[in-house]
Amino acid sequence: MDTVLLSDLERFYLVQGVEVGCRMDGRGPSEYRPLEIETNILSHATGSASIRIGETFIVCCVKMEVGKPSLTNTSEGRIEINVECYPTATHRCNEKAASELEERLKTTLQSAYQLKFIDLSPLCIQRGRQCWVIYIDLLILEGAGNLLDASSLVVKAALLNATQSNSLLLSVFQNNSESLEAGVQQFHGDMLPLFITVHKIGKAYLIDASKEEEACSLSRLSLVIYPDGSIGSLEQDGCCSCQLESIVEMSQLASIVGKKLNHALVKTLELERQLRS
Amino acid sequence: MYPAIAAPERHSVDYVSQGQPEGPSIQQGSAVVPGEIVFSSVASLITGHGTYRSVDASSTNIGEDLSSAVNPDTLASVNGDPGIQAGNIHTSLTGRVRIVNKLVYVEPPKARYFGNVGDTVVGRIVEVEQRRWRVDVNSALLANLALANVKLPGGELRRKSEDDERAMRSFMKEGDLIVAEVHEVYKDGTLQLHMPGTRTGKLGGGCLLRIPPSLIKRQKIHRHRLAIPRMDTLDGPITISNEVISVGLILGCNGYIWTGPARAMDIGLGLSAPVEADLNTANESELLAERIAVCRVRNCILALTHNGMPVWETSVLTACEASWSADQQNDDDDDEYQLEFETSINNDSSGSKSRNRIARLLHPEVARRLVTLVQAKLKSDY
Numbered sequence: 001m002d003t004v005l006l007s008d009l010e011r012f013y014l015v016q017g018v019e020v021g022c023r024m025d026g027r028g029p030s031e032y033r034p035l036e037i038e039t040n041i042l043s044h045a046t047g048s049a050s051i052r053i054g055e056t057f058i059v060c061c062v063k064m065e066v067g068k069p070s071l072t073n074t075s076e077g078r079i080e081i082n083v084e085c086y087p088t089a090t091h092r093c094n095e096k097a098a099s100e101l102e103e104r105l106k107t108t109l110q111s112a113y114q115l116k117f118i119d120l121s122p123l124c125i126q127r128g129r130q131c132w133v134i135y136i137d138l139l140i141l142e143g144a145g146n147l148l149d150a151s152s153l154v155v156k157a158a159l160l161n162a163t164q165s166n167s168l169l170l171s172v173f174q175n176n177s178e179s180l181e182a183g184v185q186q187f188h189g190d191m192l193p194l195f196i197t198v199h200k201i202g203k204a205y206l207i208d209a210s211k212e213e214e215a216c217s218l219s220r221l222s223l224v225i226y227p228d229g230s231i232g233s234l235e236q237d238g239c240c241s242c243q244l245e246s247i248v249e250m251s252q253l254a255s256i257v258g259k260k261l262n263h264a265l266v267k268t269l270e271l272e273r274q275l276r277s
Numbered sequence: 278m279y280p281a282i283a284a285p286e287r288h289s290v291d292y293v294s295q296g297q298p299e300g301p302s303i304q305q306g307s308a309v310v311p312g313e314i315v316f317s318s319v320a321s322l323i324t325g326h327g328t329y330r331s332v333d334a335s336s337t338n339i340g341e342d343l344s345s346a347v348n349p350d351t352l353a354s355v356n357g358d359p360g361i362q363a364g365n366i367h368t369s370l371t372g373r374v375r376i377v378n379k380l381v382y383v384e385p386p387k388a389r390y391f392g393n394v395g396d397t398v399v400g401r402i403v404e405v406e407q408r409r410w411r412v413d414v415n416s417a418l419l420a421n422l423a424l425a426n427v428k429l430p431g432g433e434l435r436r437k438s439e440d441d442e443r444a445m446r447s448f449m450k451e452g453d454l455i456v457a458e459v460h461e462v463y464k465d466g467t468l469q470l471h472m473p474g475t476r477t478g479k480l481g482g483g484c485l486l487r488i489p490p491s492l493i494k495r496q497k498i499h500r501h502r503l504a505i506p507r508m509d510t511l512d513g514p515i516t517i518s519n520e521v522i523s524v525g526l527i528l529g530c531n532g533y534i535w536t537g538p539a540r541a542m543d544i545g546l547g548l549s550a551p552v553e554a555d556l557n558t559a560n561e562s563e564l565l566a567e568r569i570a571v572c573r574v575r576n577c578i579l580a581l582t583h584n585g586m587p588v589w590e591t592s593v594l595t596a597c598e599a600s601w602s603a604d605q606q607n608d609d610d611d612d613e614y615q616l617e618f619e620t621s622i623n624n625d626s627s628g629s630k631s632r633n634r635i636a637r638l639l640h641p642e643v644a645r646r647l648v649t650l651v652q653a654k655l656k657s658d659y
Contacts, residue, residue, distance in 0.1 A: 026573070
């Protein structure tokens with residue numbers, strides 16, 4: 001992986017600080033760096049958003065076009081996610097590291113949007129012939145750690161921004177009560193997922209790791225969290241394994257943080273929409 | 278993003294009044310862009326870094342040259358060299374003009390470190406070659422640290438042999454942080470480093486910050502030991518005590534700043550492996566208090582940098598004192614504080630919002646307010 005170069009003493013200092021409870025910049029284990037989200041930044045796109053977490057900077061653009069449906073789901077629309085990464089966003093500043101990062105992010109984000117909670121059948125125009133295709137383009141301009149969480153946040157913000165200007169997307173991303181059964185508890189709002197990555201450093205678990213903390217992390221767990229706190233798919237990465245108790249604790253931590261992050265994101269976008277109108 | 282603050286005016290002989298062009302005059306500290314004419318051709322000034330003279334070969338000179346060849350007896354009446362005359366002084370960089378007697382140069386606000394002999398630099402070793410280490414010091418090329426210029430562990434003074442060449446990775450390996458001095462600057466821009474005396478060597482555990490080299494004020498002493506007020510928890514109530522914690526700070530002239538416990542600054546001097554056995558006896562509250570002090574220094578330096586303030590010992594200390602005073606003040610104003618960070622995301626088991634005093638320095642508005650306080654305090658002191 002593309003990590004920064006650290007000395008052994010710096011790693012020891014960082015791991016010791018994480019276990020004591022104070023990170024390199026004074027944050028707690030489950031604190032985010034200052035987050036800035038801005039929507040509606042591109043006038044020619046259906047929805048757009050940009051995000052800054054610390055020094056990580058990602059721009060997302062959502063466009064809708066008429067295209068052909070896939071062969072396996074002829075009565076549904078499609079979501080295509082493409083990731084473009086500047087070489088300067090990686091540590092080694094070359095094309096090869098940027099391409100590896102693009103492929104990993106593209107496959108990970110695409111897998112989170114292939115689930116049953118997103119109803120793509122209203123995007124169908126003519127079965128087997130025409131449908132709406134949602135193109136999501138991500139541009140990573142600066143990388144300072146935690147790219148997966150920032151990417152999922154900016155994709156969700158851009159899709160929510162697209163929902164405001166396009167009423168067709170309301171039935172796709174909002175949870176309609178008619179489609180659910182009467183006995184199931186109804187959750188009002190969107191069901192767009194978020195990624196929460198938990199890093200295991202020493203004996204502690206971290207949220208929103210910076211570049212130095214990613215270099216010291218032996219194992220990390222990326223979870224798909226829905227707005228009601230439920231957990232979707234899990235992806236474990238790193239050069240070490242995890243015990244089952246660690247995975248359970250990391251999942252619980254990610255569920256709590258993801259629920260609060262979802263709530264903060266929706267509330268912030270609602271405040272922004274009120275300020276614009 | 279990093280505007281360079283103009284240096285105070287220097288009183289020197291006024292060599293520049295003889296070559297003033299029309300329009301607004303160029304003074305000490307004026308902002309220039311590439312291609313701008315700062316002085317005309319009659320000014321007897323020397324171009325430096327970021328300035329150049331354009332070659333002025335007009336047709337009148339060619340005519341004069343032909344006249345001189347035809348009439349040899351009128352050669353004495355021609356002033357100077359008849360072929361080429363000195364042109365105007367242009368700038369080739371964006372920055373501020375500095376005039377030192379007859380030297381005119383430009384200081385760019387954001388540039389790589391180009392090296393001065395005798396500067397203290399903080400670097401990271403990226404390669405180990407046969408007889409030298411390659412060090413990243415934020416310059417255009419990697420710097421060299423020869424084996425002959427490095428003290429042996431234990432301070433032994435002898436010539437280096439092949440055994441020392443084979444043991445180079447045990448002295449310093451890839452990723453290690455060092456503090457060294459610039460010994461020589463080669464013609465191609467490569468820096469040769471050396472480690473004299475007891476003030477240089479390998480650094481222990483701490484934080485490394487990268488800021489533009491123009492924001493570090495040049496001083497005689499670049500190693501400092503700051504006394505930071507003690508704080509035991511990140512978000513609990515403040516217990517006022519008179520204890521202070523010693524934090525080490527090394528301001529490298531190349532823009533790399535190292536900050537960490539003062540113990541780690543002293544352990545790494547002798548190039549030996551730092552002894553971590555005494556850390557086992559220290560309890561967790563001592564480690565946490567020491568780490569909070571280091572994080573406060575780190576976040577204060579970042580706040581100064583992001584708002585264009587130069588970094589030196591007095592400004593860092595003033596920023597730490599201002600942030601510590603703001604912590605005491607913010608505990609009294611709970612309602613105003615919670616309103617500012619309404620959307621903060623904290624995993625808090627209790628119902629109240631936790632307030633992290635060190636991490637809030639990362640917010641842009643808190644950093645801007647802190648730098649305003651620092652500037653006001655420094656201005657009142659001077």
